[in-house]
Amino acid sequence: MQNQFIFFCPNIGNELYLKKEISLKWPHLHLAYSRPGFLTYKNSRTFFSLRELSEWDVSFSRRHGCCYGPTNQLSLEADLKKLRLQLDCGESALHIWDVQGSSQSEKGTTLAGQIILNVIQVKDEEFWLGAHFQNDLSSFFPGGFPPIKLPSASPSRAYLKIAEVLDRFPIELEGKEIFMEIGSSPGGATYFLLNQGHRVIGIDPGEMHSICTSHQKFTHYKTPIQDFKKSDLNQLGAEKIDWIAVDMNLDATFSIQQSLRVAGYVKNHLKGMIFTLKIPQAQQVEKISSYINRIQKFGFKTVLTGQVPDHRKEFTLIALKD
Ligand SMILES: C[S@@+](CC[C@H](N)C(=O)[O-])C[C@H]1O[C@@H](n2cnc3c(N)ncnc32)[C@H](O)[C@@H]1O
Known part of the structure; x- marks a missing residue:
């Protein structure tokens, strides 16, 4: 052959x-x-x-x-x-x-x-x-390489990452959706999603840029994800979250564990999750199969991974309900 x-x-x-x-x-x-x-x-x-x-x-x-x-x-x-x-x-x-x-x-x-x-x-x-x-x-x-330009008003380059991920992966957004973004500061991805007409709830102990906080469809919950409880969702009036985007500069295992805990609160309605996972050392690539297992066990039927141009030592993992 x-x-x-x-x-x-x-x-x-x-x-x-x-x-x-x-x-x-x-x-x-x-x-x-x-x-x-x-x-x-x-x-x-x-x-x-x-x-x-x-x-x-x-x-x-x-x-x-x-x-x-x-x-x-x-x-x-x-x-x-x-x-x-x-x-x-x-x-x-x-x-x-x-x-x-x-x-x-x-x-x-x-x-x-x-x-x-x-x-x-x-x-x-x-x-x-x-x-x-x-x-x-x-x-x-x-x-x-999708020809997406970073608007000068964007608070960060994460605008490009989310735009590129939505270009690359088969994610169907049906009109205006509700996103929770865990690790949302300073607000590049939030800014992109708000510009697309979606509602965004940002969870991050860091400050959000005023271009996001002044937007009527944005709510900032200024706390580390570990401290976020189910009752906080009721307070935010956000029991129905469509998508959770995760972009924390934390160890990927911890990031997945905490995000799935919160996803469990809104599991019935949730359509999917978009993880940006940081992998500081090539050796840690070994752990990716365990991340995928964990996410499948949660109940996501489709799990896809890949890179988009603005990823540095990181990749995206998409988890879809169907
Ligand atoms: C790469 S930045 C996120 C960029 C952001 N997605 C954007 O669009 O501009 C990582 C963020 O993770 C946040 N972070 C770190 N630990 C966190 C935690 N325990 N809970 C929530 N956010 C956390 C940091 O405050 C930081 O803002």
């Missing part, structure tokens, strides 16, 4: 996290090539179709798929033509992007259910060819 090569694109600086994750989940893959933001692995066992690969849950990657080797500007057109024939994917969308995300572009005609060709610029004169099957488990934008 011919070897298959699989590419993965973590955020730059997160390569060790991805390597650790792959060694745990797919130990038969062998690292073939590694550059900041771009790694390829050799698979000498059973071949995975692009569709099968697209269903892999990779916590430290924005985009992954099959890799077809390096290319260059001179041979690019011919290489793409050959690849289109090989994959029988006619005129399907072509994503041309660089690993830094400096050339964010529109999603064009990218459609779910299509094979998308990727031309990935890894360095100035270094380009690689890849392909992925587009489903709703990854961003429709080239390289997973």
Whole structure:
């Protein structure tokens, strides 16, 4: 059997996290090539179709798929033509992007259910060819870089993180929803959600920016999550929370434990949770499977993980009721 090569694109600086994750989940893959933001692995066992690969849950990657080797500007057109024939994917969308995300572009005609060709610029004169099957488990934008701009009024860059997560993951927001944000200060994510018309209850001992506190749809509960009780919900008039977003700069195990305790108060109505989990050391990647087990045991049917461009040593875990 011919070897298959699989590419993965973590955020730059997160390569060790991805390597650790792959060694745990797919130990038969062998690292073939590694550059900041771009790694390829050799698979000498059973071949995975692009569709099968697209269903892999990779916590430290924005985009992954099959890799077809390096290319260059001179041979690019011919290489793409050959690849289109090989994959029988006619005129399907072509994503041309660089690993830094400096050339964010529109999603064009990218459609779910299509094979998308990727031309990935890894360095100035270094380009690689890849392909992925587009489903709703990854961003429709080239390289997973949605062209979202940070408004100058945003209290923090967390505005981008939540916007990118809602772009990337299959989260259906039905009109105006009620969010609880645990770890909401200074307010970038809250500002994004308020701008989308949602109501937000922020729980954080830190100060919230006045652009949030002055908004009629925002309530700040200024306390550490450990001190938040069921009776506090009644006081806030917020027994029906649709979504809980969690973004605390705390140990992930503690963050999950405390957030699930509060989620238990509103379990019947809750649609899902959006965790940003900090992983200060690559070694801690080992614990991710236990986080997922804990969240599934709580009763969430779907648990997905992944990175968005503004994640630093962290990833998102999405827990959905259905
Ligand atoms: C990365 S910041 C959150 C950024 C915020 N989501 C935004 O949109 O600007 C982490 C926050 O976690 C909060 N935090 C730390 N320990 C906490 C606790 N025990 N309960 C609630 N919030 C906590 C910190 O006060 C800090 O504001």
